[in-house]
Amino acid sequence: MPYIDWMGKDDVKDHHKSIEYKTIECKEDIGDIDSENMIIKGDNLLALKSLLPYYASSVKMIYIDPPYNTGNTSWVYNDNMDSPLIKKWLNDTVNADDLSRSDKWLCMMYPRLKLLRELLKDDGVIFISIDDAEVAHLRMICDEIFGKDNFITEIMWKRKKEISNDSNNVSVQGEYILVYGKSSNAKLYFERLSDEYIDKSYSNPTKEYPLDKWRPVPITVSKGLNGGGYEYPIKTPSGKVHNKLWAYPEDSYEKLLANKKVYFGKNNDAIPQRVAYLFESKGKPTTNYWDDVATNKEGKKETLNIFGDNLFDTPKSVILIKKILQLTTLNNDIILDSFAGSGTTAQAVLEQNKEDGGNRKFILIETLDYAKDITAERVKRVIKGYDFTGKDKTTLYEKKLTTTQILKPETMEKISKEVNKILEDEKQNYTTIKKSFNENILKVEGIKDIKSFKDGIGGGFKYCELSHDIFDEFGELNTKLTFDQIAKHIYFVEFKKPIDKANIKAPFVGTHKYKYIYFYENKFLKRDMKELIKLNNDYKQIIVYTARTTISDDELKDNNIIIRYIPYDIKDN
Numbered sequence: 001m002p003y004i005d006w007m008g009k010d011d012v013k014d015h016h017k018s019i020e021y022k023t024i025e026c027k028e029d030i031g032d033i034d035s036e037n038m039i040i041k042g043d044n045l046l047a048l049k050s051l052l053p054y055y056a057s058s059v060k061m062i063y064i065d066p067p068y069n070t071g072n073t074s075w076v077y078n079d080n081m082d083s084p085l086i087k088k089w090l091n092d093t094v095n096a097d098d099l100s101r102s103d104k105w106l107c108m109m110y111p112r113l114k115l116l117r118e119l120l121k122d123d124g125v126i127f128i129s130i131d132d133a134e135v136a137h138l139r140m141i142c143d144e145i146f147g148k149d150n151f152i153t154e155i156m157w158k159r160k161k162e163i164s165n166d167s168n169n170v171s172v173q174g175e176y177i178l179v180y181g182k183s184s185n186a187k188l189y190f191e192r193l194s195d196e197y198i199d200k201s202y203s204n205p206t207k208e209y210p211l212d213k214w215r216p217v218p219i220t221v222s223k224g225l226n227g228g229g230y231e232y233p234i235k236t237p238s239g240k241v242h243n244k245l246w247a248y249p250e251d252s253y254e255k256l257l258a259n260k261k262v263y264f265g266k267n268n269d270a271i272p273q274r275v276a277y278l279f280e281s282k283g284k285p286t287t288n289y290w291d292d293v294a295t296n297k298e299g300k301k302e303t304l305n306i307f308g309d310n311l312f313d314t315p316k317s318v319i320l321i322k323k324i325l326q327l328t329t330l331n332n333d334i335i336l337d338s339f340a341g342s343g344t345t346a347q348a349v350l351e352q353n354k355e356d357g358g359n360r361k362f363i364l365i366e367t368l369d370y371a372k373d374i375t376a377e378r379v380k381r382v383i384k385g386y387d388f389t390g391k392d393k394t395t396l397y398e399k400k401l402t403t404t405q406i407l408k409p410e411t412m413e414k415i416s417k418e419v420n421k422i423l424e425d426e427k428q429n430y431t432t433i434k435k436s437f438n439e440n441i442l443k444v445e446g447i448k449d450i451k452s453f454k455d456g457i458g459g460g461f462k463y464c465e466l467s468h469d470i471f472d473e474f475g476e477l478n479t480k481l482t483f484d485q486i487a488k489h490i491y492f493v494e495f496k497k498p499i500d501k502a503n504i505k506a507p508f509v510g511t512h513k514y515k516y517i518y519f520y521e522n523k524f525l526k527r528d529m530k531e532l533i534k535l536n537n538d539y540k541q542i543i544v545y546t547a548r549t550t551i552s553d554d555e556l557k558d559n560n561i562i563i564r565y566i567p568y569d570i571k572d573n
Contacts, residue, residue: 004140007103009110011083016111018081019049023485025467030376031383031460039346039364039379041371042466044338045079048115050466051363053492053499059119059363060333062126063324063345065316069105070133071096073313077104079111106137112338113145119336123185125152125328129316131175139178146180152188153179157320158291177290188327190283202278209260209275216263216273219247238269286327294319303342305454306381308389311374312342321348331358340364340371343378350382350459362461376463385456389449396422396433397444406440419444470570477567483519490519490545493570514540524549524563533559545570 024040024047040047067075074095079086086107094101116126126146130138135154143151155177163171181187193201202213221229222245229245234253236242246253256262261275294317300310302318321344329335329352337345349362366375397419405411422444423433430446437443470489472478477486484501487509491499494517499510507528509517516539520528524546532542542561549556549563556563564570 002140002143004106004137004144006106006137007100008083008085008089008107011081011086012079012107012110015079015081016045016049016114019045019111021053021470021489022046022050023467023470023481024050024054024464026462026464028463029460030380030463031458033460035460035462036361037346037349037363037459037461038464039340039343039366039371039376039461040464040466041366043078044365044367045112045115046466047365048112048119048338052115052118053488055119055334055336055363056492056496056498057118057121058334058498059336060121060124060330061324061328062116062120062124062336062338063129063321064116064126064337064339065129065341066109066339067105068131068133069094069101070131071098071101077108079108102134102137105134106141109138110141110145113141116336116338117145117182120182122183123187124182125186125188126180126182127324127328128178128180129157129175130178132172135176135178142178142180146182150181150183150186151179152181152186153288155179155288155290157293159296159314161295161297188286191286191323192283192326193278193281197284198278209263209277211277211279213278214275215278217276219253219272219274220244221247234272236264236269236272238264238267240269242271244271290320290323293317293323299344302344302347303378305388305390306378306386307374315342316344318344318348318351321345322352325349325352325360329358329360332360334361334363336363336365338365340366340375343375346375346379346461347382350379350457353459354457372463376461379461381456383456383459383461386454388452388454391431392448392450394430394446394448395443396426396446398441400441402440415442471567475567477521477570486519490570491517494543494564509545514538515543516541517543517545520544520546521566522547524551526551529556529559529561532561 022042024038026038029035067073069075074093077089077092077094080090081087089100089104089107092098092104094104098104120126128138128142139151139154156174157177158174160173163173165171179188198213202215204210204213223229229247230249231243231245232250233241233243234246248256253262256274263273263275264270296314296316298319299315299317300312303309303311303315325335325348335345335349340346343364346362346364349360352358353360364375364379399415401415405415419435419442426433426446429448431449432447434445434447435443436445468478468480468485470478470481470485483506484504487504487506488499488501491497491510491512495512495515497512503510507518507520509519511517516532516536518532524544529551532544533539536542540560542559543564544561545564545566547566551561551563
């Protein structure tokens with residue numbers, strides 16, 4: 001497998017292991033107080049590590065839209081670690097004239113992708129938006145982290161329809177979405193058939209097949225180089241015989257015939273085809289070319305409608321994220337976005353739940369200061385409703401012109417009079433009237449400024465921030481932590497999976513495969529041991545985290561009890 005190396009790789013390849021855990025403190029409930037949705041403000045590297053005790057191997061779909069590192073916009077490298085090179089980069093602004101910007105970008109992405117992988121379920125999928133500047137490098141580090149065999153596809157998404165004239169060479173309309181699974185169990189669901197596709201492909205022209213709309217599917221196959229198929233004669237109802245190579249063995253064909261699922265054409269003499277009912281369809285597989293799935297322009301309209309201002313240059317559209325949700329998630333799945341930006345992913349999850357009655361949960365992480373005022377505020381408005389100020393457009397005139405028409409003065413004069421009459425007749429009905437000529441299409445649109453209230457769609461989330469370190473500056477267990485916070489961390493360190501928080505009750509932490517964990521902060525005494533043995537007569541092993549114990553090693557061993565000392569054994573490497 002091709003190997004990628006860069007300046008700083010040795011410093012960051014295991015950096016995710018040394019990051020200290022922090023607690024996550026929820027400051028405010030928005031909407032449904034029982035919601036498990038979260039928006040977290042804080043460095044996304046620290047936040048991802050701190051989520052592990054709660055969500056390791058639990059997230060079904062991750063979508064991220066990281067900095068594209070094109071040089072057109074700047075970002076700041078802020079991952080602090082014990083490396084002279086990295087310390088030199090700390091708080092550096094990375095822009096177009098930085099010759100090491102790809103090295104810094106890879107050092108920023110690598111540990112985050114490592115932690116994102118740990119949060120994915122075994123059948124989970126990650127989608128990463130990226131453009132030409134770093135797509136090749138990103139694919140190589142994803143091959144390392146997720147495994148080349150777990151690469152699913154590289155989607156080309158048409159992010160804008162317009163062709164810009166500000167390029168000296170190529171007008172870029174598309175960008176990429178890399179898709180990887182955590183394992184070979186990761187699969188994309190089929191797309192739901194659109195109404196347009198159904199109307200085009202399915203019908204019910206006869207009464208012979210009354211169950212539903214249907215479409216004919218060929219059952220012949222080509223012989224090809226390697227053979228294949230089944231050869232036998234089929235007699236049609238009209239008496240005509242077709243001797244072809246069929247996709248089904250003869251007994252399977254007879255079953256289709258008996259179940260009235262074979263179509264012989266209008267005259268009952270054509271080559272037979274299988275009747276495929278609409279209700280039997282699983283949908284259709286997605287493609288790796290998305291040229292009709294909204295654009296950044298739609299994303300800007302969404303934030304404009306909610307805030308009355310364009311706050312981001314290239315926000316992704318809710319429509320794009322909903323398509324990804326439909327390909328990857330079901331009712332109770334968890335979705336994570338660790339570069340949350342304007343909060344599009346949260347809105348998409350809420351809208352998708354509203355549409356199909358799902359109970360998907362989202363976790364968003366935003367590092368920058370606008371996490372509360374923009375990211376969380378957008379989702380709050382979507383949930384509760386908001387004053388909507390927008391524009392309503394009506395096409396008043398549209399005409400595609402040929403080159404011949406354009407070159408004819410009399411034709412253009414006539415069209416000019418038509419347009420001017422529309423302008424005069426309609427000017428009282430609209431705030432403005434806009435004329436445009438693009439790709440030989442002349443269009444006149446009437447635009448009205450509208451003000452109304454957009455109803456909320458319901459749901460809720462918790463606004464949270466990163467809080468205390470698990471360990472204080474002296475390396476001791478932080479005294480500000482609650483028992484629940486310590487218990488969740490201990491359980492994850494021991495079993496590498498999140499705890500069922502409903503079972504926590506001091507000194508009991510949790511259990512897994514007949515192993516029981518307890519936490520005694522100061523001392524574990526012999527009377528405590530006797531009590532635990534009495535309570536857990538079916539235990540395979542008891543694990544006790546404590547500062548010290550007076551019980552001998554032999555006695556502990558005889559009772560199959562393991563002591564882990566804090567703070568040393570509570571640290572996860």
